[in-house]
Amino acid sequence: MASFKPTKIQTYPKLGERVTEDTLYWKNYKAPVQIKEFGAVTKIEFSPQSPYNYVVTASTRIQVYGPHSQEPLRSYTRFRDTAYGGSFRGDGKLLVAGSEEGLIRLFDIGGRVALRQFTGHSKAVHVTSFLSDGYRVVSGSDDLSCRVWDVASGTQNSSYTEHTDYIRALTASRLNPDLFVTGSYDHTVNVFDVRLGGSVMTLQHGHPVECVLFYPSEALLVSTGGRYVKIWDMLKGGQQLVSLKNHHKTVTCACLSSTDNRLLTGSLDRHVKVYNSSYKVVHSFDYATSILSLAVSPDDEMLAVGMTNSVLSVRHRKHSEDKQDVSARKRRGPSYRVFVKGKNYMPKQDDFLVSKAVKQHLQKHDRLLKRFQVSKALDTALQTWRRFQKPEVTVAVMIELNRRGTLRNALAGRDEQSLTLLLNFLLKNVTDTRFSSLLLMVADIIIDLYHQVIPQSPVVERLMQRLMELLGREAELQQELLQVLGILDTLFASLTPKKEVMGPAAASPIMQGPQLQAV
Structure with missing residues (x-):
């Protein structure tokens, strides 16, 4: 009796978004590793120097992690209240951070005690950064001022009070040591030049600004706030280039990847979106809760996301060696050896082969x-x-x-x-x-x-x-x-040129040849 043939399930193409090189690139990350912090993760920043350690600011602690460590390599806990804005210097050897107390502390990566303490702000300092010369620090505070400090002497160089609300975004130019940009809850983005002693350009974002970011060439500036991500052309006097509205809640953070300068944005809607050079969304990551901070390592090997539920989520990029190691471990398993035992044996000519019926498993x-x-x-x-x-x-x-x-x-x-x-x-x-x-x-x-x-x-x-x-x-x-x-058929038929009927005299010799031979 013939065996029962199972129902053939046809395979259909999956309906959905078109798979592109960007999609394949950003899907090539492992499952996230989650690290529990002591509070909401408000800032993540990678060191610009190898091995690309990263600093995490959460609650009253600032902790430095290695690329593959789930325990902090260094922890700074000398804060009486919430710490904010941990940021590396260009050489990765110094670290600066603000606090709820209004103090700014400077740390050496190799030590635990603050090297410098800058006092002058009257309210919380949420954002800090080194200027590109490495000898000065700029800070933005809830007292509506941003200030420049000298690292060597620990004194204040200058103070600017052009904002009318909390300053919650800051980025320093990597090409010009006297230039930095601040974003405020007064809906404006100001570009400051230390040499001129004030703001040289003001951009109207239209919503409370949460993050500002320079492209590597610094011809473009990114500002996020509300549901909008706006790109400004700095070479044309701060002209707005494009306004993106792909999130349905406040966009809290943004960063750039080293591969083709892809822009990534994180939002309270629990999504991280990746944009291509045309500012179209090419990929999206989903997370459990609202996102407060986001960073990509300089070599694109890690994607770190900080959330409101005190969880730090870290994704590592997959490599072909990892897949080979996994397959090698599977081949070494004893169950696999038992399963393939005797499968490759070839019977000889005089052997009597006894076949065993294979049990059919049906749905x-x-x-x-x-x-x-x-x-x-x-x-x-x-x-x-x-x-x-x-x-x-x-x-x-x-x-x-x-x-x-x-x-x-x-x-x-x-x-x-x-x-x-x-x-x-x-x-x-x-x-x-x-x-x-x-x-x-x-x-x-x-x-x-x-x-x-x-x-x-x-x-x-x-x-x-x-x-x-x-x-x-x-x-x-x-x-x-x-x-x-x-x-359409009628239209195409009317547009098709008619073939001319050729007389016998105009017939091609090639067409006449076989006829003459047949005769």
Whole structure:
């Protein structure tokens, strides 16, 4: 007796976004490693020098982590209140941070005690940074001022009070040691030049500014605030280049990747979005809670995200060596050796080969089809997870029933619950081009079988009415498409040049040759 052939499930192309090189690149990260901090992670910054350690600011601690360490390499806990804005110097040897107390502390990476303490702000200092010369520090505070400090003497060089609200964003130029940019809750972005003693450019963001960021060439400036990410052209006097609105909550942070300067933004809507050079979203990362901070390592090997639930999430990039190591570990397993034992043995000419029947494992709907229980097989194919996640399995069972000539029998004699499931499946998938050829026939059979049952069930009546309306709209659409196709065929036929009829004298010698030979 021939063995039972399982139902063939057709594979369909996945519907969704187009897979691009950017998508493949940003999907090539491992599952995130989560590190629990002592409070909301408000700032993450990578050292510009190898091995690219990163500093995490959370609660009353500033902690330095290695690229692959889940425990801090160094921890600074000499803060009486919340710490803010931990930032590296260009050589990665010094670290500066503000605090809720209004103090600014300077640390050596190799020590634990503050080297310098800058006093002068009257309220919390949320943002700090080194100027590119490495000898000066700039800070922004809730006392509406930003100040420049001398590292060697610990004194204040200058103070600027041009903002009218809290200063919560700051970035320093890497090309000009006298230039830095601040963003404030007064909806403005100011560009300061220390040599001129004040602001040289003011940009109107339109919302409280949470983050400012220079592109490497510093021809473009990024500002985030509200739901907007705005790009400014600094070479044209701060002209707004583009305004992006891809998040549905406040955009709190932004950073750039070293590969093609891709822009990444994080938001309170729990998403990190990646933009290409045309400022189109090419990838998105989802997280459990709202995002406060974001950073990418200079070599793009790590993506670190800080959240409001005190969790630091770190993703590492996958490498081909990792995959080879995993496959090698699998091959060394004892269960694998037992499984392949004797599989490669080739019998000799005089050997007597005894074959062993391989047990066939069938799916539940195939087992029911094997017993000719067609109605129960269709019920199994209409289970919730199959209907929503694997509709091609349900359609494959219907195709097999139609091939056997038992589809009408499987659809007949159904109660209100099973008929409701079937109608809901049709309403969702009957217009899907992958399944429409079969499901239109199924809908026709159901209407023919149950049109007399409709008055007895209000639920079935409502679903049946929706199905008939949907089929009516689909028929009208098909008729309109046929009319358009006819118009296009006529138009193409009129545009096609007519071939000239050639006389016998004008016939080609190549065409005449075989005729002469035949004669």
